[in-house]
């Protein structure tokens with residue numbers, strides 16, 4: 283609900299709007315440059331300047347072309363991607379990430395940062411999954427809300443995107459999402475609801491796709507009915523770049539700003555064509571006024587119209603420390619069968635590192651989330667830095683990606699909306715010479731692996747697969763890595779396997795033979811250091827999977843029941859059974875379950891009781907660090923219906939808390955749970971498949 287503050291701000295914005303001409307108002311509601319609206323100098327109204335998001339502040343482009351300005355003043359802090367952040371299960375790190383982003387955006391003179399990306403990971407194949415948090419609405423919102431608050435602390439607006447159900451890249455501009463409203467409201471909307479209600483996100487970005495046959499950026503259902511009327515949203519709705527398709531629908535849909543990718547700014551739907559419709563009396567001018575009022579209210583909230591705006595900063599040591607803190611907690615130890623990890627830095631005299639991802643920069647890839655990083659520590663560099671010259675580190679590539687078709691005259695984003703804006707990318711289709719080249723790399727690596735006691739393979743995906751505008755065709759590892767890993771494990775069973783990526787890959791061909799497997803995401807500028815620290819025990823891994831790691835994509839409900847990657851209609855026939863909700867209810871085994879992540883220490887769960895206070899439900903439990911190393915545990919709370927009704931998932935995450943415990947330390951935790959009812963059992967555990975206790979109602983007097 284609007285508060286007293288917003289009534290006052292609104293009044294001032296209305297007064298200012300009355301002084302504006304139609305031309306000036308139209309200038310404020312569409313892009314006058316690729317990332318800016320027009321200013322009204324005579325009244326001291328500045329342009330609204332935006333930038334991507336979400337892993338840092340993007341480099342600067344020419345005003346009217348996708349040509350990078352190319353100066354050296356726009357290198358920035360490169361933060362771990364949102365999937366990495368979600369894997370920390372640490373709300374404070376989400377807030378810190380937001381604060382870094384807000385401060386850097388302000389430091390670079392931006393008003394709106396186009397993030398967080400917070401769509402639900404419906405399928406592991408979506409190319410933009412790395413920009414998103416989780417398959418679970420609860421975890422998504424618990425990360426998104428502090429992130430948004432962190433950004434906005436700096437007088438910069440967050441932009442929760444992409445509203446809503448933007449879950450595939452294939453034909454992203456035209457695909458119509460067919461979904462029942464229950465699933466939409468239970469899975470795809472809750473995080474946006476909290477972004478608005480709790481995070482108070484000053485702006486929201488409409489999605490490219492359609493929902494119920496309407497484009498989201500001009501959808502009466504989504505923008506008018508749900509966002510404005512039901513949720514009372516009074517912030518600014520910005521279109522995705524090129525997401526508007528009709529002047530009248532956009533004007534009437536409560537969209538406030540139209541942005542796009544082309545330089546014909548006056549021809550945008552909400553530019554000259556809208557002005558004409560107003561002049562012809564087809565659209566009342568008050569429709570435009572309302573948008574302008576909301577934009578002016580935003581400017582007031584950001585102190586753009588008075589002189590008290592916060593001063594930002596970028597590339598500070600504190601920001602780099604924050605990137606490292608997040609990266610450290612994002613590393614997930616998937617498997618450590620014989621306790622092979624951590625490796626000992628003291629005893630390591632020689633080590634062989636294999637895999638292109640050990641030595642690859644990821645920052646400047648992935649689409650609009652690209653980052654011009656001040657630096658990026660690769661895993662190989664991280665390992666060498668940690669060993670400090672006291673061990674001989676040998677590196678071999680082992681595999682290589684496909685050579686890039688470089689075309690310097692074409693920009694990815696300028697072309698991004700052609701052919702509906704996205705496609706399925708088929709990898710693993712190498713032809714003769716490349717296959718031969720990879721065979722030589724593989725043979726060399728396998729041969730060498732026999733000679734070493736310690737071998738680390740670092741492979742997985744890169745931004746050729748985890749990329750805007752692409753979906754993967756399946757979850758198979760690209761570049762013939764499966765064969766390489768199989769042969770490496772044969773040659774040297776001690777090989778530690780590290781996978782990088784924003785979404786799971788098939789591991790079935792080798793997972794049983796690999797003793798130690800580590801998952802690292804796009805971990806930002808300090809990612810390589812964080813990974814090395816985890817491998818060598820300088821930190822104790824505490825990341826937990828924010829999504830199910832399926833055995834194959836066909837085990838995911840979007841593929842088993844619904845459809846995905848289709849051109850016209852994406853049928854969300856799986857309803858609410860997204861991710862683990864499907865796996866748990868229909869007994870499908872994942873490779874690694876939601877919430878999974880091992881530690882070098884162990885945790886004991888000693889008691890769990892339900893308590894109620896001020897109408898809120900809590901689980902109180904006692905957790906003990908029972909292993910020999912300090913570490914962090916994420917205690918997860920799942921609700922399970924005592925008697926499951928049709929259409930109801932078997933388990934749902936409804937609470938969690940991350941706790942640091944010194945070796946042998948015990949701690950009592952109190953975890954708030956959402957949506958509890960007496961018809962549900964409350965399970966507490968270390969992952970979805972490692973539930974340790976059922977919480978019983980506390981008997982009074984105890």
Ligand code: BGC
Nearest residue numbers: 334335396443522523650698
């Ligand atoms: C993406 C948005 C991004 C915008 C501006 C679009 O292609 O979908 O997420 O913020 O471009 O770069």
